Amino acid sequence: MSATPLRRVAVLVLDGAKPLDVGIPAQVFSTRASMPYQVRVCGAAPGLVAGGDGLSYHVAHGLEALAWAELVLVPGYRFPDRDTPPQSVMDALAAAHDRGARLAAISTGAFALAAAGLLDGRRATTHWHYTRALAEKYPRVLVDENVLFVDAGSVLTSAGAASGIDLCLHILRGDLGVAASNHTARRLVAAPYRSGGQAQYVPRSVPEPLGERFAVTREWALHRLGEPLTLEILARHAAVSPRTFSRRFVEDTGYTPMQWVMRARLDVARELLERSERGVEQIAVDVGLGTGTNLRLHFQRILGTTPSEYRRTFARGE
Template sequence: MGTVALAVTDGMLHLELSLAYEVFASAPDAVRVPWYELVICGPVGVQVGRFRLEPDFGLDRLPEADTVIIPGWADVDVDPPGELVSAVRAAHAAGARVVSLCTGAFVLAAAGLLDGRRATTHWAHTDVMAARYPRVEVDPDVLYVDNGNVLTSAGKAAALDLCLHLVRLDHGSSVANAVARRLVVPPHRAGGQAQFVTAPVPAQDDHPLAGLFAWIVERLDQPLTVEDLARQARMSSRHLGRHFRAATGTTPLQWLLNQRIRHAQELLEKSDDSVDAIAEATGMGTATTLRRHFNRTVGVPPDTYRRTFRAALFTSSVNSPNN
């Protein structure tokens, strides 16, 4: 899938750097698709937190990458290094997809890549960014923003969400889910969710809803109601709603709909089933219902999604260095 370059200089945050490395360095064992070539670009002997890092190449190699990722920037009160800003700007001009994680958005803003665009960063620094870069439309209430070839994320966990989003764009949701399983994190949080929304699946095995989520996913083809879920969880519908809101940031039925849409994406990517068959397999009932909810959630009709995904997959295969 081309080269992913992590752009680093002194003052980068090591967590965001590590998250990106974990996602793009190697494919999960079960995945059999051309993977990314990951390189680290920066000055010799970069100090990242308390660690010293030896990059593979200098920043002058960024324009040769297909995707450039800028991890979080530790001190937003200090302007990022000019050589980093210039290299990122040159990479974008050369056609690279440029991505910032957390406060790495300040580097993109300094390079002028966010002018006239919607962008986000860690909620604690959105006011600073908006004041310093008034031409940027700063959105403090989302996990990440995808502008096509320029993407920005909020902090920490949202940075991982954006990395998984990139894998989903390049390889489809089933591969992104495999990466998420390897990292033991929820497979998908849409970028438009609020930054304070908790993880869609509780991490604790003893959570009251821990067993319910798996039970639901195994029955997506069935017409489930809130009463069905409450009965399975052995609690009242009102009690279930409170637990669901605390665990996922949304209602039981909205979460169920999101899982149906996610499953529909996988079937559109991996099978030749008709939209009618996929509607039945995902519990949507009819193709009309599936198309309405899919279009509203994903932004395109199911047929368009399938054509676009398969065209992108074909292009990736043709351009693979193994071909």
């Protein structure tokens, strides 16, 4: 039996790179039986790279790793609004994109992609502290400050450092399926599906006492996806009016309550398709979508495929 080819990942470490941002992709996309990736950590040139927060990095590879990789991750770095990566780095990023590699930035790594012109006309995000600076320095970028990450197809961006985990898990879900992503999340002791947007982490002048209450309601709902869940039911659990619940929910997560419930139901359906032999009709009932027709409709609308095609792609043993 031939071995499955490893997916090639390059982690580009720039001057001032932040240690958590560098460590996340190197940890997530590890070479192991359950995670078939080969990772090369690189810089503008092989050797020592001065990092942020008192750390430095010794990288074994230069920009040739970007020509080798299928996925290039750019960790965040210090002073992105002031410092621009070398032209050789921007050229290598653009060349990797042109030949079909996916590029993903963690936190302020988005500034490097923007400097290379790869975010022009695209929706993107970065750490909340730098969203205004990104929009001002690169006005052609459509900056969204209220999300944990943005998937614009061949180019992806994430908010602050910890949201790099959300971005990497999202990439895993697309590559290997929900079960593999959840397995990795458990290994990292991370939430497999964080419901909030980065708006909830921006400092506010007035305390928001409802935040924890709403988080409890989201957790409560995740254990009851097979039951009827309406805006009124969720608001009642949070002990606020439906209007207040809906407004605050969008502020916290970037989704309306019902959009969030639908995506949570589809995530459970995806894992059942991967890990069980249940039919589409039964899965639809299990996740609260009622009928197979309804499940197929939402699967196609949100994921762009059918349950059957998804199962053929990601089922165990395939």
